[in-house]
Amino acid sequence: MTNTLDNPNLTIVVQKYGGTSVGSVERISAVAQRVVKAVKAGNSLVVVVSAMGKTTDGLVKLAGEISANPSRREMDMLLSTGEQVSMALLAMALQELGQPAISLTGAQVGIVTEAQHTRARILDINTDRILRHLDEGKVVVVAGFQGISNSDELEITTLGRGGSDTSAVALAAALRANRCEIYTDVPGILTADPRLVPDAQLMDEITCDEMLELASLGAKVLHPRAVEIARNYGMPLVVLSSWTDDPGTRVVSPPPQPRSLAGLEIARPVDAVEFDPDQAKVAMLRVPDRPGVAAKLFGEIARQDVDVDLIIQSIHEGNTNDIAFTVSKDILNRAEAVSEAIAPALRSQQSPHPEEAEVIVERGIAKIAIAGAGMIGRPGVAAMMFKTLADAGVNIEMISTSEIKVSCVIDEKDGNIAIASLCQTFDIDSSPYRLPSEGKKQDVKDEREEEKILSVRGVALDLKQARLAIRQVPDSAGMAAKIFGLLAEQNISVDTIIQSQRCRIIDGIPTRDIACTIAQADAEIARVTLEKAAGVLGFGEVLVDPDIAKVSIVGAGMVGQPGVAAKMFAALSEEQINIQMIATSEIKISCVVAAEKGINALQVIHKAFGLAGSKKIKVPA
Ligand code: ADP
Ligand code: ASP
Ligand code: MG
Secondary structure, three states: OOOHHHOOOOEEEEEEEOOHHHOOHHHHHHHHHHHHHHHHOOEEEEEEEOOOOOHHHHHHHHHHHHOOOOOHHHHHHHHHHHHHHHHHHHHHHHHHOOOOEEEEOHHHHOEEEOOOOOOOOEEEEOOHHHHHHHHOOOEEEEEOOEEEEOOOOOOEEEOOOOOHHHHHHHHHHHOOOOEEEEEEOOOOOEOOOOOOOOOOOEOOEEEHHHHHHHHHOOOOOOOHHHHHHHHHHOOOEEEEEOOOOOOOEEEEOOOOOOOOOOOOOOOOOOOEEEEEEEEEEEEEEEEEOOOOHHHHHHHHHHHOOOOOOOEEEOOOEOOEEEEEEEEOHHHHHHHHHHHHHHHHHHHHOOOOOOOOOEEEEEEEEEEEEEEOHHHOOOHHHHHHHHHHHHHOOOOOOEEEEEOOEEEEEEEHHHHHHHHHHHHHHOOOOOOOOEOOOHHHHOOOOOOOHHHHHHOOOEEEEEOOEEEEEEEEEEOOOOHHHHHHHHHHHOOOOEEEEEEOOOOEEEOOEEEEEEEEEEEHHHHHHHHHHHHHHHHHHOOOOEEEEOOEEEEEEEOHHHOOOOOHHHHHHHHHHHOOOOOOEEEEEOOEEEEEEEHHHHHHHHHHHHHHOOOOOOOOOOOOO
């Protein structure tokens, strides 16, 4: 028997059909016809299916009616059944069309995962059985979203909601397929969720890095872990409609570094340590907490053509906020002058007893970052970075996180030790470090305004986050490591970590507040975990606010484009939407606003960046 992998003329295509696409018997038959067409075109087909329609939601609801806190193992037993219905029905539909087909569960395929119920990561896929069936001329239909644990008990596991995308791309990588096609209920990846922004436009192409950010900031059209696998293994990935023959959106990856398939989703979370000594910080303390302040500040900064790198705005204390940003050292003087010029205007509007707004500048800082697509959903990686820096005696002044990068602002003189210890921890050996993206210093002065607007590719909204604030955290090396280490032990991922700029002396000890966003589902556990540790670690109150929305813009072209942040803040300000937190990375800016303003915020930002098209996208029910 010839092995499929050894036959260069054979193309293996993995197709995945989501819940709506297999939502009824008619739709399953339509999928079968599409699959047969691809087989007739000369491809070997592996088809991954989701549960029909809203089946999984229905099962979650049933469990909730029996128990407020059902066992995670039993949830996996329950939820894994949804996909088994659709896989068998699709195999029957294919057979009905005269196409030999066989359906297989995750366990039968040999999708081996960690033993972590409800959020298992894939370790390994044994492709022998699939290849054998493909060689027999069969279409192999695989249940998405599920696997089997690597423990002796062979437990059924699931990969987390939306995980069928991840099953599909992981199978494609393991089979060294020619491409992976994700069929869904929208024409592809759009500039925003068309259910919330009806004039969102289709993108022909998006980079993996941009898609990783969008997916993890709320655009659930793709599971971020699926994008991560595509990026790590260079798997051609396309998202397209189940109802049309339109080409959809290509998700493009840079050429991958060679990578073993062993430990598929867990090997090497960090690809690089990046260091940028050319940073300086401007902090504005005690600016009024009302709509329009960030817009005014960054609007003026953009008018002076000052390109801002990281921006953070911390939780408010009383009726004021702190905003800090970094710029390259050569433009620090200009940035400082603008900030000083604006400060009095902000002061005069404070009431009733204004503390003075104040500008603080720091020259001797640097930015160090770890980068890699394997950090998603692995809170231990950021915690490990903070611990490594703490153990090396390096104090962290600012933290900015994104899905593929954690950046810390540190004292410039600590640069060498920080680089060395991070390279050691994350096993980065070849080149000691690399500088951040080369595009940074590009001259954009002659570019037309339209092109600047285009630097933002998409807008996302996440209504399932909560804000966690920890008051009066002693300002010493190691605190971030301890706090986020505790959360990581509970498997809680955090995003948008912000330390206040203001230092308050409590009982002779300098303290700062730390805030971050976390999934609402994790908020209670996070609060309890931290409250237990408050006495030992010496911090104050732990506050949770679930009534927030996180709205984000994403685009690789934002680098080196002054004015993008200002435009976003201005759009919010015009709607009188107050910004509670700001966090940026090179390719995204996120703002936390009140939950009830979330959809409005998404819509006005989408419009402000000129992303709206004339075609209205209809989403089938
Ligand atoms: P499937 O069941 O096919 O996996 P999902 O419901 O998981 O489908 O994902 C598709 C949905 O993602 C769309 O119906 C749309 O509402 C939503 N979505 C959110 N953001 C975007 C975006 N930027 N582009 C396209 N769809 C998006
Ligand atoms: N059926 C699962 C869910 O609804 C997995 C998926 O559809 O991707 O989350
Ligand atoms: Mg999905």
